[in-house]
Amino acid sequence: MVGTSAVYGMGAKKSFAEYIAGKLFQGERVYTLTDQYVSPTLNTLLAKAIAEIAELKPMGTLHVDG
Structure with missing residues (x-):
């Protein structure tokens, strides 16, 4: 996953x-959260990472970001 x-x-x-x-x-006027921090991930880089992960076939949960 x-x-x-x-x-x-x-x-x-x-x-x-x-x-x-x-x-x-x-x-x-825009209202947003002020206490949330995230690591933005570019969709094309995420796609490349998923392709690489699929080739390696690791087990478990992986978190892919930034």
């Missing part, structure tokens, strides 16, 4: 950063 968080990159769905930037550019 591969676990990750805060995945970003180009795709069909807007990322959190794109959503926030859009709201701010429109002059809207």
